[in-house]
Amino acid sequence: MVDLSINCGGIKSPNPFWLASAPPSNSAYQNCKAFEAGWGGTVWKTIGDPVMNVCNRYGAIDYNGQKIVGLNNVELISDRPIETNLKEIAETKRLFPDRAVVASLMVESKREAWHDIVKRTIDTGADGIELNYGCPHGMSERGMGAAVGQVPEYCQMITEWVTEVSTIPVLVKLTPNVTNIQLPARAARAANADGVSLINTINSIMGVDLDTMRIQPSVASKSSHGGFAGPSVKPIALHMVSQVAVDPEVNLPISGIGGISTWRDALEFILLGASSVQVCTAVMHYGFRIVEDLIEGMTNWMESKGFSSLDEVRGKAVKQITDFGNFDLLHKTVARIDQDKCIHCNLCYVACEDGAHQCIDLTQVNGHTKTEVREADCVGCSLCALVCPVEDCISMVRVDDESQSKTWNELMADFEREGKPLSWENLAEFQKKHGIVIH
Amino acid sequence: MEKAPKLSLSEYEKNFDEITPAFSKNSAVLEANRCLYCYDSPCIKACPTHIDIPTFIKKISTDNLIGSAKTILESNWVALTCAKACPVEELCEGACVYNEKGEQPIQIGRLQRYSIDHYFENNMPELFEQKESNGKSVGIIGSGPAGLACAAELSLLGYKAVVYESNEIPGGLNSWGIAPYKSRQADSLKEVALVESFGAEIKTGITVGEDISFDEIFRKHDAIFIGIGLGNSQSLNIPGENLVGVVDAITFIEDVKQEVWTNVDVGKKVAVIGAGNTAIDAATEAKRLGAEKVMIIYRRSEKEMPANDYEYELAKQDGIVFHFLTSPIEIMGEDSVTGLKSLKMELGKEDEKGRRVPIPIADSEFEIPVDMVISALGQKVKKHFVESINDLQIENKLILVDKETFQTTNKRVFAGGDCINGGKEVVNAAYDGKRAAHGIDSYIKSL
Numbered sequence: 001m002v003d004l005s006i007n008c009g010g011i012k013s014p015n016p017f018w019l020a021s022a023p024p025s026n027s028a029y030q031n032c033k034a035f036e037a038g039w040g041g042t043v044w045k046t047i048g049d050p051v052m053n054v055c056n057r058y059g060a061i062d063y064n065g066q067k068i069v070g071l072n073n074v075e076l077i078s079d080r081p082i083e084t085n086l087k088e089i090a091e092t093k094r095l096f097p098d099r100a101v102v103a104s105l106m107v108e109s110k111r112e113a114w115h116d117i118v119k120r121t122i123d124t125g126a127d128g129i130e131l132n133y134g135c136p137h138g139m140s141e142r143g144m145g146a147a148v149g150q151v152p153e154y155c156q157m158i159t160e161w162v163t164e165v166s167t168i169p170v171l172v173k174l175t176p177n178v179t180n181i182q183l184p185a186r187a188a189r190a191a192n193a194d195g196v197s198l199i200n201t202i203n204s205i206m207g208v209d210l211d212t213m214r215i216q217p218s219v220a221s222k223s224s225h226g227g228f229a230g231p232s233v234k235p236i237a238l239h240m241v242s243q244v245a246v247d248p249e250v251n252l253p254i255s256g257i258g259g260i261s262t263w264r265d266a267l268e269f270i271l272l273g274a275s276s277v278q279v280c281t282a283v284m285h286y287g288f289r290i291v292e293d294l295i296e297g298m299t300n301w302m303e304s305k306g307f308s309s310l311d312e313v314r315g316k317a318v319k320q321i322t323d324f325g326n327f328d329l330l331h332k333t334v335a336r337i338d339q340d341k342c343i344h345c346n347l348c349y350v351a352c353e354d355g356a357h358q359c360i361d362l363t364q365v366n367g368h369t370k371t372e373v374r375e376a377d378c379v380g381c382s383l384c385a386l387v388c389p390v391e392d393c394i395s396m397v398r399v400d401d402e403s404q405s406k407t408w409n410e411l412m413a414d415f416e417r418e419g420k421p422l423s424w425e426n427l428a429e430f431q432k433k434h435g436i437v438i439h
Numbered sequence: 440m441e442k443a444p445k446l447s448l449s450e451y452e453k454n455f456d457e458i459t460p461a462f463s464k465n466s467a468v469l470e471a472n473r474c475l476y477c478y479d480s481p482c483i484k485a486c487p488t489h490i491d492i493p494t495f496i497k498k499i500s501t502d503n504l505i506g507s508a509k510t511i512l513e514s515n516w517v518a519l520t521c522a523k524a525c526p527v528e529e530l531c532e533g534a535c536v537y538n539e540k541g542e543q544p545i546q547i548g549r550l551q552r553y554s555i556d557h558y559f560e561n562n563m564p565e566l567f568e569q570k571e572s573n574g575k576s577v578g579i580i581g582s583g584p585a586g587l588a589c590a591a592e593l594s595l596l597g598y599k600a601v602v603y604e605s606n607e608i609p610g611g612l613n614s615w616g617i618a619p620y621k622s623r624q625a626d627s628l629k630e631v632a633l634v635e636s637f638g639a640e641i642k643t644g645i646t647v648g649e650d651i652s653f654d655e656i657f658r659k660h661d662a663i664f665i666g667i668g669l670g671n672s673q674s675l676n677i678p679g680e681n682l683v684g685v686v687d688a689i690t691f692i693e694d695v696k697q698e699v700w701t702n703v704d705v706g707k708k709v710a711v712i713g714a715g716n717t718a719i720d721a722a723t724e725a726k727r728l729g730a731e732k733v734m735i736i737y738r739r740s741e742k743e744m745p746a747n748d749y750e751y752e753l754a755k756q757d758g759i760v761f762h763f764l765t766s767p768i769e770i771m772g773e774d775s776v777t778g779l780k781s782l783k784m785e786l787g788k789e790d791e792k793g794r795r796v797p798i799p800i801a802d803s804e805f806e807i808p809v810d811m812v813i814s815a816l817g818q819k820v821k822k823h824f825v826e827s828i829n830d831l832q833i834e835n836k837l838i839l840v841d842k843e844t845f846q847t848t849n850k851r852v853f854a855g856g857d858c859i860n861g862g863k864e865v866v867n868a869a870y871d872g873k874r875a876a877h878g879i880d881s882y883i884k885s886l
Contacts (some may be wrong), residue, residue, distance in 0.1 A: 157810035
């Protein structure tokens with residue numbers, strides 16, 4: 001039997017799938033409906049200082065016929081009073097005691113204000129608190145959200161105001177609109193947070209309409225940057241999650257967020273160290289019902305791989321993360337084209353010829369074109385395999401004898417020991433010794 | 440009968456190769472991602488078994504293929520046959536919202552096949568909860584789609600399902616009645632194996648009413664489900680019907696379904712009488728077996744033809760010639776068929792079903808030279824058998840059942856599929872069998 005239950009910084013849920021703090025978790029009606037569908041937890045839409053929203057609130061990117069590969073918004077935190085939200089949080093938790101109900105909070109940067117809202121949140125019976133230091137639009141103009149998250153000192157100070165009074169776990173939600181995500185994560189750690197949630201949305205403008213010249217989203221002919229989310233942000237989120245996961249100075253549980261639409265996406269976050277995952281855009285597009293496939297797909301995958309709990313999966317890919325200087329320079333692969341599968345689109349040829357290293361030959365054989373890799377010249381970049389539209393037609397094959405390895409860092413240490421400076425000549429000598437030909 | 444020359448084995452295989460090939464993984468994922476994942480979608484409503492189509496397609500897009508198969512099978516136990524044989528353009532694909540946009544509908548049938556193929560290729564992983572045995576047994580007559588669906592569902596509900604099948608090879612119409620270029624017997628037998636894996640017992644080579652009496656199985660089981668389909672084609676009632684070269688469409692199609700192509704003789708020139716989907720199958724199969732000329736003879740016009748558009752197109756692509764407004768009056772020949780004497784017809788007023796009645800045109804008699812006549816005039820319920828069952832009310836020559844429970848007027852007897860609807864699709868029978876299982880369950884629990 002597969003057990004999907006998780007514990008993220010002391011917040012437990014029967015499965016790792018939480019609604020992210022966003023429009024789908026706005027109300028008791030929605031959160032209860034989500035729980036009925038099977039969601040393991042929710043991070044309630046951020047409650048806090050009085051706000052008013054505008055029309056429109058969203059913009060989207062469609063790509064090659066696929067709708068909403070990216071969604072941005074200028075919606076603010078909950079536009080319903082704190083009282084209403086707290087009452088509904090208490091009611092939801094009472095109805096679904098086994099699910100994780102996390103309250104997302106954002107108030108002005110005053111110690112008393114934070115103490116007050118934290119205490120009132122604890123009274124609802126919520127399982128945890130998430131501090132919204134990420135909201136990139138609107139709230140940040142008022143000194144909240146990303147304005148806090150982008151300054152590690154503020155992040156630490158406010159988190160301390162929360163943790164000094166909170167009796168329930170505290171997650172700090174991080175903004176990706178920083179150059180080094182580890183710094184605010186370390187600040188959260190220093191302030192005794194129980195975990196971090198990342199990423200929040202990315203500063204963005206979704207596009208400009210070429211007929212009206214209006215920027216998306218458009219609010220009565222005006223626009224501003226909004227928070228970018230959805231499937232296309234996943235690589236950025238995965239990177240940031242991995243950066244937090246590998247940082248020994250953070251060492252906190254992670255709730256992973258950013259473009260999670262499927263169980264496969266969720267597992268990628270978990271393999272990079274996340275304990276729970278949060279979903280928003282996919283629910284905004286398709287509804288709470290997607291949780292069926294999230295749970296079932298993850299369960300089937302775990303069964304097929306012989307895992308029984310997510311503890312066995314979490315962070316399993318993290319140890320691969322290293323610096324470029326630790327990559328093996330002598331690891332050699334070349335592309336091989338399966339001529340039986342080739343459909344003669346020649347995309348590999350043009351990609352290699354114009355976009356890479358000119359090592360595929362295009363010839364005419366029996367009335368059609370034939371693409372063939374000159375293996376001696378192939379640098380093993382894999383671009384041809386990536387552009388190939390046929391499954392398993394181009395494969396990258398390892399061709400070194402696996403007897404030797406040398407990383408850049410080791411090579412530099414060798415040079416230093418041998419008293420050689422880093423020069424093109426000395427590099428060429430190393431390349432020649434190992435049969436590496438640069439074109 | 441002047442026989443058409445035999446073809447080479449490779450020609451036969453090419454002619455009977457499946458017309459809708461399987462998706463590759465890449466093409467399945469592309470197509471699955473084209474699905475809008477509609478909410479409360481029209482395709483679900485258009486499917487007689489109400490498969491949650493957007494969900495099973497969504498699961499293909501995430502590569503949760505086992506989950507996808509589960510979603511499909513939960514609604515339909517003969518989903519492989521349905522994926523290949525359903526008239527999808529009139530059902531799920533016809534209802535796809537893309538049609539309203541003027542774009543190609545999602546290829547739901549092919550996607551369903553992709554999931555179910557994967558399920559069978561992976562040796563049918565256990566996906567369904569089975570209730571503990573309740574000690575009750577149900578006798579099921581016929582192992583076609585209705586009987587199989589009923590047996591599967593009853594087995595999961597904790598009943599012992601015993602299926603009586605007169606043929607040595609089970610599967611009913613799924614095994615014996617679908618054109619080989621759509622679905623092969625091996626596909627149907629995978630579904631039979633799935634139902635057997637739930638504990639249902641299929642006794643083949645046993646004809647109820649001959650090898651064992653209905654009364655005996657009636658006594659033996661707590662309830663009976665009748666899924667016997669229909670009998671052979673109705674007789675033509677014209678002179679010459681007993682000549683060599685006159686065959687019944689059902690028998691002909693079953694002979695082809697043996698899939699030993701060289702064993703089936705066809706004439707050089709073949710006339711198929713009738714223009715339903717069965718007539719089209721017989722015509723295309725005769726053509727693919729090597730007949731030089733195959734004609735469909737139908738007494739009404741193109742507009743009244745019962746065959747659906749897809750089948751009509753298929754027949755035209757195969758070069759089948761349609762003689763509309765033509766009514767055969769005599770099959771000519773000494774021992775073997777040499778020709779078909781017919782009358783030209785015109786259409787009169789509408790009958791009670793709203794179809795215009797064909798009226799012979801005076802002095803219009805003419806002869807069509809043919810070597811073989813295949814009769815495909817539509818089938819009727821097996822009258823002799825159903826009339827032998829006590830308290831079984833027949834209405835419009837079909838077994839009368841309650842629309843919700845599929846209970847007949849004999850409380851302990853249930854029925855579904857073609858024998859209650861007069862001949863619909865496999866998917867209708869699959870639904871009937873499944874619903875009837877729940878009708879039987881409620882009935883037995885109420886005792």
